[in-house]
Amino acid sequence: MGIKRRSFLKLLGVTGITLAIGDSARAATSDSENDVEFTGILYDSTRCVGCRTCEYECATAHKLPEPSEKIPPVRKTDETCNTVVNTFQTDKGEVFIKRQCMHCNEPACAAACLTKAMHKTKSGPVTWDGDKCMGCRYCMVSCPFDSPKFEYHSANPKIQKCDMCAERMKTEKSPACVFNCPNDALLYGKRRDLIREARRRIYEKPELYYDHIYGEHEAGGTGWLYLSPVPFEQLGMNTSLQQSSYPELTKGFLYSVPSVFVLVPTLLLGIHQATKNNHLNHEEEEDEK
Amino acid sequence: MRRKKMKNNTQTLTLPQGQTTWKFLLSEMKPKGKFLTPFNLISIPVMLLGLVLIVIRFWKGIGSITNLTQDTPWGLWIGFDVVTGVAFAGGAYVITFMVYILNLNKYHSIVRVTVLNGFLAYVFYAGALLLDLGRPWHVINPVIGNSFGTSSVLFLVAWHFLLYMLAELIEFSPAIAEWLGAKRARKILSGMTLAAVIFGITLSTLHQSGLGALFLMAKGKIHPLWYSEFIPIMFFVSSTFAGLSMVIFEGSISHRVFSDQISEKNHKAQHGIINGLTKICAGAMFAYFFLQLLVFIHEQHWALLGTGMGKWYLVEMLGFVLFPMVLFIISYRTFNIPLARIAAVLTMLGVILNRLNVSVIGFKWDMAIRYIPSWMEFIVTLAVIFTEIWIFRWVINRMPVLRDSPSWVNKEV
Numbered sequence: 001m002g003i004k005r006r007s008f009l010k011l012l013g014v015t016g017i018t019l020a021i022g023d024s025a026r027a028a029t030s031d032s033e034n035d036v037e038f039t040g041i042l043y044d045s046t047r048c049v050g051c052r053t054c055e056y057e058c059a060t061a062h063k064l065p066e067p068s069e070k071i072p073p074v075r076k077t078d079e080t081c082n083t084v085v086n087t088f089q090t091d092k093g094e095v096f097i098k099r100q101c102m103h104c105n106e107p108a109c110a111a112a113c114l115t116k117a118m119h120k121t122k123s124g125p126v127t128w129d130g131d132k133c134m135g136c137r138y139c140m141v142s143c144p145f146d147s148p149k150f151e152y153h154s155a156n157p158k159i160q161k162c163d164m165c166a167e168r169m170k171t172e173k174s175p176a177c178v179f180n181c182p183n184d185a186l187l188y189g190k191r192r193d194l195i196r197e198a199r200r201r202i203y204e205k206p207e208l209y210y211d212h213i214y215g216e217h218e219a220g221g222t223g224w225l226y227l228s229p230v231p232f233e234q235l236g237m238n239t240s241l242q243q244s245s246y247p248e249l250t251k252g253f254l255y256s257v258p259s260v261f262v263l264v265p266t267l268l269l270g271i272h273q274a275t276k277n278n279h280l281n282h283e284e285e286e287d288e289k
Numbered sequence: 290m291r292r293k294k295m296k297n298n299t300q301t302l303t304l305p306q307g308q309t310t311w312k313f314l315l316s317e318m319k320p321k322g323k324f325l326t327p328f329n330l331i332s333i334p335v336m337l338l339g340l341v342l343i344v345i346r347f348w349k350g351i352g353s354i355t356n357l358t359q360d361t362p363w364g365l366w367i368g369f370d371v372v373t374g375v376a377f378a379g380g381a382y383v384i385t386f387m388v389y390i391l392n393l394n395k396y397h398s399i400v401r402v403t404v405l406n407g408f409l410a411y412v413f414y415a416g417a418l419l420l421d422l423g424r425p426w427h428v429i430n431p432v433i434g435n436s437f438g439t440s441s442v443l444f445l446v447a448w449h450f451l452l453y454m455l456a457e458l459i460e461f462s463p464a465i466a467e468w469l470g471a472k473r474a475r476k477i478l479s480g481m482t483l484a485a486v487i488f489g490i491t492l493s494t495l496h497q498s499g500l501g502a503l504f505l506m507a508k509g510k511i512h513p514l515w516y517s518e519f520i521p522i523m524f525f526v527s528s529t530f531a532g533l534s535m536v537i538f539e540g541s542i543s544h545r546v547f548s549d550q551i552s553e554k555n556h557k558a559q560h561g562i563i564n565g566l567t568k569i570c571a572g573a574m575f576a577y578f579f580l581q582l583l584v585f586i587h588e589q590h591w592a593l594l595g596t597g598m599g600k601w602y603l604v605e606m607l608g609f610v611l612f613p614m615v616l617f618i619i620s621y622r623t624f625n626i627p628l629a630r631i632a633a634v635l636t637m638l639g640v641i642l643n644r645l646n647v648s649v650i651g652f653k654w655d656m657a658i659r660y661i662p663s664w665m666e667f668i669v670t671l672a673v674i675f676t677e678i679w680i681f682r683w684v685i686n687r688m689p690v691l692r693d694s695p696s697w698v699n700k701e702v
Contacts, residue, residue, distance in 0.1 A: 078359055108506045114444035115427065115436040132436045135423020137362035138443050141652075142506035149359050150423060152352025157423040238509075246506045250442050253502040253521055257445060257495060264491045268390050272483065275392040 038105060038124035040191040040215075040223035041164070041178060042198055043098055045235070046208055047185040050085055050096035054177035054186070058083045058100075061168055061176035064160075074236060077101075079149040082162045083177065090230040097235040098177075098185075100162035101126065101147035102215060103223030104245065109139035109148055111247035118148070118159075124191070124223050125164035133159060144219050144241050164223070194225050201227060220245025313469075321686045332675035339672020342665050343420060351423060354665040360653050361660035363421075368648035370417035370670055372500055373641050374410055376524070379532030381407025381457060382493035383569075389486040396562055398555045401464050401690045402543060403536055405681065408457040413677040415450050420669065442502045449496035456489035467695055468688040475698070498525040504647055512651035514593055514602040517584045520647065526580060530573040531640040533566050534633040541630050543691060550691040560626050567629045570636065571617035578610050598654055605646060609639025 055067045058081070065080050073087040076099070083100040107126045109118040117133035120126050128148075135157055139148045151157035165175035172179065178186040187194060195216055202209045214226035218241045226232065233239045346354050357364050384403045387393045419425045430436045431447050438444045459481050466475035501524030504511060517523075544551060544559055551559075593599045616632035619625065649660065685691055 076359070111440045112443065112506060114438040114441040114447055115430040116438045117436070130424075132427065132430055133424055134427040134430060135425070136421075136443065137423065138441070138503070140359070140362035141504075141510075144506075144509065146360065150362060151350065152355075152357060153350045155348060155350055157350060240509060242508065246508070247440065249505040249508060249518070250502055252518075253442065253498070253505065254440070254445070260495055261491060264494055265487050268386075268487045268490055272390045272392070272487075275390070 036122055038103075038191045038223055039164075039189065040103065040124060040194055040225060041175065042187040042189075042194040042225045042227070044185050044187070044198075044201065045095055045097055045226065045228040047183050048085070048096040048098065049183050049185075050087055050094075051182060052085050053180050053182060054098060055081065055083055055085060057176040057180040058162075061165055062163075077147070077149060077161070079151045079158075079160045082160060086236060088235050090234045092229045095228065095230055095235060097226075097228070097237070100224070102145050102219070103162070103164060104219050105221040105223070106245035106247050108142040108144060108219070108246035111250065112138045112142035114138070121166065123169075125166045125169075126161075126223075127163045127166045128159045128161065130158055135159075142246065144238070144246055191221075191223060191225070198225055198227055214239075217243045220248070317687055328678075332679070335668060336672045336675050336679075339669045339675075342669050342672075346420060346669075351421070354663060354669070356660055356663045356666070358658075358660060360656055361649070363648060363652070364660055365649065365662040365666045365670060366417055366421040368645050369641070370673060371414050371421075372648050373644040374414040374417075375497070375500060376528045376531040376640055376644060377535040377637070378407040378410035378414075379493065379497055379528035380536040381460075381532065382490045383529050383532050384536065385460065385486045386490050389483055390490070395558070395565060398558060399536065399540060399562060401461065402539070402685070404457055404460045405464075405684060405690055406535070406539055407532075408454065408461055409677050409681055409684075411450060411454045411457065413673055415454070417670070417673045442499055442505070446496050446499040446503065449492045449499065453489055453492040453496065456485045456492060459485035460489065464688045464690055464694075467698060470695070470697075472697065493528075494525065497528040498522060500524055501647070507652065510653055511647060512598050512654045513588065514585075514590055514598060515643075515647045515651040517588060519580065519584055523577070523580060523584075523643075526573060526577045527640055527643060530570045530577070530636055533570050533573075534636040534640070537563055537566055537570075537629060537633040538637060541633075543685070547685055547691050550685065552693050555691075555693075560624075563626055563629050564621060564624055567617045567621045567632070570632075571614050571621060574610060574614040574617065574636070578606070578614065581606060581610070598651070601646070601650075605639060605642045609635055609642055613639065 052067065058064070059066055062082060064082065067081055075084045075086060077084055083098060085096050085098045088095050088097065103124060103126050104120075107118065107120050110116075110120050110126060112118070113133075114136070115132040115134055117129045117131075118126060118139050119129065135150070137148075137150055139159065140146070140150060147161045149160045151160065165172075165177075168176060174188040178188040187197065189197075195213060198213045198216075202211055202213075208229060210228050210231055212228075212232065214228070214232050214237060215222040215224055220243070226237070228235060231239075342354050351357060355364060355366070381404045384396055384400055388396050388400050419428060422428060431438060431444055432451065459478065462478040463475050463482070466472075466478055498521035501520035501522075504516070504520055505518065508516060540559065540563065544556065548556070590599075594603065613632040613635035616628055616635065620628035620632060653659075689695065
């Protein structure tokens, strides 16, 4: 009987710890836009001339190989380039679109990361910390934009993606792509101001713009915001993303953890006590205890 | 970890025939039985080749031997080794639930072998996970330091793997103590069994479903026939019959291969045990099939059935869930043990299909270039499985797992 009481106390201890951990899980995902003001970048496709200066400057800033001159019109970012400018033929003629990590308000990659290597900083960028990352690639599985890229051919692989020049921002005022854009297609600032600016542009020239700011609500809102002359699906953008954030999808499961830890052991102990007499009826059968 | 435990135990006991601890352990290290068996002839080259491939993988990176891409970051090693392997290890928590919680003593004789199987599965699949990690030297980060990613499902799963291995080791430890003749240690360790079982079942509930919950954020990337918010429940329910089918399968092989270890009484009891398990399997599979059907109707997926993936879905659901379930029911009613074994194998294939469909086949199903595992990925997977079987055989041949406990155990009670 003494063992039983002891095991019960042990279980109480375990449930206590779990409840505590469960609480911190809640706190970790609550950094939504309502609590802090994130910075972001507004990309206006109508102003982009497809010169790819941003690609070159990005590569220089992140010490990545220089992009090649001859390229297919549509590419994806990979472990050697954090941003690409794609070209699409649309009913409004040739339209360019710059792609990179979107820096979600509530990033799936950061919620997925079990070491907090992927991290949404207070100011807005989603950054990667090589001292914490174990290379499980769960961020890649989770990201709705497929932004994180992995160095498969390295013995010490890194995750590569746009970090909004987090390192550069310590000394400069804007990220490399924004600073060097020759045609003001990129605008860096507080996310709320950028949305206001984007609305103003659509309002003033409704014939020029497709009436939607991509990134305002997609995946719960992203740091990068897009304006375009044509519907975004014509530019290879995923328009079937949910409006709420992706970490929201696992919240229900994670919240059930503390209650399972309280209820299941109690239930099991109860059933064990209730069926204990089965043992007494079959004394002759050998028994662990 | 297990080694340490052995050493601790040995300090509190008198060893058989007055041998010293080390001599005893060394003598036990030597292989027993014939060396040139067909299994050895197949497994040894595969394990050696696997070892070479693993060296290449750590030298040149994961891409050097796998076909993984930026679009499919998880392949065979996660989808089969980890996600499917853990489902098959589910037998341990179901059987311990039946024996220690429901006190169904009929199944007592298979507890140890099932727990051993489960424990080794976790050790090796967690080991296989290390091969897939790009930066495995940081694997300790979520356990120590300031890097608790508590909002991550993977964090939960990782911790549960660790704790569950510990729980299963405690559940199995009386067998190690009996092997070493450690009487006092055995008494203490078997006193911890119930607590370990309760803890273990709770952990299993959460991480079996947690493996499914991993894929919740991949909404839109997994084919809608396999993605729903109920993946965690599906994974949990299917882990029960996946585990029990494994118990039936493994038991049938063990009773042939290790027949010299098994007492007359347990040998006779085996058919009754299998028959009981078929009933539970059929029940769990019915619940699972019904759940899948509910989700299918609720999500209004009728139109998808005409597509290639839809037909594939029907193959899985009808051919590898409904069909083996019917076989289980027939085998239970007619006490047909060979049929139960066939049903168990079909069920296991169905679970492999399901886990791969969620994690690999249905993942980015609409991509132009699909991920197909390289032959080297298969070899490494096989090498991991063979190594596990080697260790399993080593333990079975030495510890009282299938055979009865030494006589001093019953005298003491």
